[in-house]
Amino acid sequence: MFSYFRNRSLLQFRSFFFCTLVAFACFLAPHSASAQATSAAYPTAQPAPEWDDPSIEPRVEELLKKMTLEEKVGQLVQYSAGQPTGPGTGRTDYNDMLTKGQIGALFNVVTAKETNAFQRIAVEESRLHIPLIFGLDVIHGFRTEFPIPLGISATWDPLLAERAARVAAREASATGVRWTFSPMIDITRDPRWGRTAEGNGEDPFLDSAFAQAYVRGYQGRHLNNAESILACPKHYVGYGAAEGGRDYNTTEISEHTLREIYLPPFHSAIDAGAGTIMSAFNSLNGIPTSANPFTLKKILRQEWGFRGIVDSDWTSVAELMNHGIANDGATAARKAFQAGVDMDMVSSLYHDHLADLVHSGQVSETDIDEAVRHVLRIKFALGLFENPFVDEKKESSAMLQPEAVALSREVAERSVVLLKNDLLSSATPLLPLSPDVKSVAVIGPLADDGAAMMGSWGGLGNGRDAVTLRAALNQKLGEARVHYAKGAEFSTATDAQIKAAADAAKGSDVAILALGENGPEMTGEAASRAHLDLPGRQEQLLEAVVETGKPVVLLVFSGRPLILPWAFQHVPSVLAVWFPGIQAGPALVRTLFGENIPSGKLSMTWPRSLGQIPLYYNALSTGRPATQDEARFPNGHDEKFVSRYIDESNSPQFPFGFGLTYATLRYGPVELNKPELRLDWLRVGLNKSSSSGPAPLLASANVTNSGSLTVTETVQLYVRLEGTSVSEPVRALKGFQRVTLAAGETKRVVFTVPAEAFALWNDQNVFTVEAARATIWISGDSRSGTGAAIEIRNKAN
Ligand code: BGC
Numbered sequence: 001m002f003s004y005f006r007n008r009s010l011l012q013f014r015s016f017f018f019c020t021l022v023a024f025a026c027f028l029a030p031h032s033a034s035a036q037a038t039s040a041a042y043p044t045a046q047p048a049p050e051w052d053d054p055s056i057e058p059r060v061e062e063l064l065k066k067m068t069l070e071e072k073v074g075q076l077v078q079y080s081a082g083q084p085t086g087p088g089t090g091r092t093d094y095n096d097m098l099t100k101g102q103i104g105a106l107f108n109v110v111t112a113k114e115t116n117a118f119q120r121i122a123v124e125e126s127r128l129h130i131p132l133i134f135g136l137d138v139i140h141g142f143r144t145e146f147p148i149p150l151g152i153s154a155t156w157d158p159l160l161a162e163r164a165a166r167v168a169a170r171e172a173s174a175t176g177v178r179w180t181f182s183p184m185i186d187i188t189r190d191p192r193w194g195r196t197a198e199g200n201g202e203d204p205f206l207d208s209a210f211a212q213a214y215v216r217g218y219q220g221r222h223l224n225n226a227e228s229i230l231a232c233p234k235h236y237v238g239y240g241a242a243e244g245g246r247d248y249n250t251t252e253i254s255e256h257t258l259r260e261i262y263l264p265p266f267h268s269a270i271d272a273g274a275g276t277i278m279s280a281f282n283s284l285n286g287i288p289t290s291a292n293p294f295t296l297k298k299i300l301r302q303e304w305g306f307r308g309i310v311d312s313d314w315t316s317v318a319e320l321m322n323h324g325i326a327n328d329g330a331t332a333a334r335k336a337f338q339a340g341v342d343m344d345m346v347s348s349l350y351h352d353h354l355a356d357l358v359h360s361g362q363v364s365e366t367d368i369d370e371a372v373r374h375v376l377r378i379k380f381a382l383g384l385f386e387n388p389f390v391d392e393k394k395e396s397s398a399m400l401q402p403e404a405v406a407l408s409r410e411v412a413e414r415s416v417v418l419l420k421n422d423l424l425s426s427a428t429p430l431l432p433l434s435p436d437v438k439s440v441a442v443i444g445p446l447a448d449d450g451a452a453m454m455g456s457w458g459g460l461g462n463g464r465d466a467v468t469l470r471a472a473l474n475q476k477l478g479e480a481r482v483h484y485a486k487g488a489e490f491s492t493a494t495d496a497q498i499k500a501a502a503d504a505a506k507g508s509d510v511a512i513l514a515l516g517e518n519g520p521e522m523t524g525e526a527a528s529r530a531h532l533d534l535p536g537r538q539e540q541l542l543e544a545v546v547e548t549g550k551p552v553v554l555l556v557f558s559g560r561p562l563i564l565p566w567a568f569q570h571v572p573s574v575l576a577v578w579f580p581g582i583q584a585g586p587a588l589v590r591t592l593f594g595e596n597i598p599s600g601k602l603s604m605t606w607p608r609s610l611g612q613i614p615l616y617y618n619a620l621s622t623g624r625p626a627t628q629d630e631a632r633f634p635n636g637h638d639e640k641f642v643s644r645y646i647d648e649s650n651s652p653q654f655p656f657g658f659g660l661t662y663a664t665l666r667y668g669p670v671e672l673n674k675p676e677l678r679l680d681w682l683r684v685g686l687n688k689s690s691s692s693g694p695a696p697l698l699a700s701a702n703v704t705n706s707g708s709l710t711v712t713e714t715v716q717l718y719v720r721l722e723g724t725s726v727s728e729p730v731r732a733l734k735g736f737q738r739v740t741l742a743a744g745e746t747k748r749v750v751f752t753v754p755a756e757a758f759a760l761w762n763d764q765n766v767f768t769v770e771a772a773r774a775t776i777w778i779s780g781d782s783r784s785g786t787g788a789a790i791e792i793r794n795k796a797n
Helices: 004-028 035-039 054-066 069-074 094-099 112-125 149-153 158-173 194-198 204-219 255-271 293-303 319-323 329-339 349-359 365-381 402-415 469-477 495-506 538-547 565-570 584-592 681-686
Strands: 077-080 105-107 133-136 276-278 309-311 417-421 440-443 482-485 510-516 552-557 573-576 665-667 676-678 697-705 711-722 732-741 746-753 759-761 767-769 772-779 788-793
Touching (some): 054 365, 094 112, 112 133, 149 194, 149 204, 158 402, 255 759, 309 365, 319 329, 329 349, 329 365, 469 482, 469 584, 510 538, 697 711, 697 772, 732 746
Parallel strands (some): 440 510, 552 573
Antiparallel strands (some): 417 573, 697 746, 772 788
């Protein structure tokens, strides 16, 4: 049994607390308000990352001394030198700029030959021979494409993400790319936002676990290993809270919500040693996040002690003008730089203005030196000064290694979430299908489209590397038993296409529909949707096939939860399959036929209707919570004036944490080993071993598999606090474990619950444990189960 809670999250929350204590100590002693000074008092709490090696510092200082102001500014300048994929500066004179030492980093250069060519100019023709770092959006694989991150997060297995990131690092580094703009760890509560596909969903605890896993996978144990690449958690911060789910839109987030929901994944990524971080596009409470000293300096540098690079997002420095906080490029550069952005991605405004701003006294050279230190420190840590080039001969053999492809399939299998699996008239569920099935119809625009399996950030993934559902079915059953009809394009369909598909279904025992979004176009950046149904005429296609009376399995390919009320009512078996990557077909076929038993769980609430959005499980209570959550229409006066819709349930279609399997699981009552818990919150941060008193709190419950197959279940632990100084979520995830249960088996699942599980950002703006009534659930999702109560007491009572 693997307990994620105990192994990793505890550590993560310890340092989370520690940094808050740092903040609190800073508050008590404002004159010593640097994380550096304060952390000296608690030397064991937050070790510096491996790359922040003191032996590097003399080399950094020695080089810095030799640099002209122009060369220093050059280290803070970054361009996209490959395929232009967004608004740019129109520059193409990179070679000339490199010889003058005017560029610190390039990105979107993706072959060993090209990275070596640029690097040769930087290290052989520039005065100080400072190497470049090459970056790229390696989001869910480089050449071996894995499922999209939202799918990976549905595995609830951060170790899988770590292993996938390691594969991506190995492939990317073979081309000279040593920096990925990943992981994307924005909390996403609104599926209209296209970038939901790129993240780990709505929960800070789960997201933090994945954030750390990705950082570990990319950066490896040693950053100077040639196969390690820098991680860049993004987009710092709050970008996912875009109003209306419209990309790049404004965000308003209270400090309480920022501290409890949006910041923890970033803090966790920094704690795991991420060497860089990307400031975002959005404005946060009126201040753009690429010019926000509160988040970039106070929190990131002072509270968390970050000493790596803050990179802007693509032209987010120039966009300060559109935000209305700078009327010219020089002011935009000054504001971003002074707020804490070290490197300017694509805008070219640092290149154009930083030196002049120093000459005119508006920016100090001491501050420039500090930013350059961040960059040089990382370049030394990567070993680029010793090994700036990559071996071009080894590039192609690094790609698509058999173990990498096998891992891609494993992750894809584990990412599938079984949403529905009704019993047929024979009293057996439709899935898994019998291998003896005479014939299947496979229908839909996603049934045989390799490129679409890559999702929105396909990296160097190639549709031709993908095995489609149709190809895998052909292989499993033989072509004669597989009746393929496309049925529809993504956004259109003719009546004839739909009819041909219905005919294929009529002539088969079962119909498998592969419907959903066109990954590369309808999900990801700049792909927000105001309608979350099946695009085009796919719903009509589905209805026509269901009408044939044949049993239907619907595979929903999407970068977000889709609103599909008709399908959930009429289709017996539905699976969320995201965009599964190059091994889509084999993973799905093995799942359909029961060679892989579904174990995925939603990392994001699945709404019933658009009007409910944003809908997330860890919401605050209202003063008038609805008691009959499922009722659609109020029956009496009492139920009228409560927080609800008059025309829709409050409940989601499927809650966060939900996912079925090919068995029925039963949860027994939650038992706690003590009725009350006395916690001294100051000890929470200072005492590394245990902060919850002499004997830890243990919460346990029996979980029984009453089916006939061995299955794996992710058992979840949730907490609610009441009686605290601020309102806390009605449930908050605080632990999870994967448990494998043989047919008929019952296991007692035990969680050790640390003090951190009861912590909150309180009305005094500090993290602490307050006296409270806590409820603890152990359940298979965020809505089911009955909680057990425990009194939390602290020093004061
Ligand atoms: C995106 C980032 C990405 C960057 C570089 C931006 O448009 O917001 O996520 O890393 O481009 O490609």
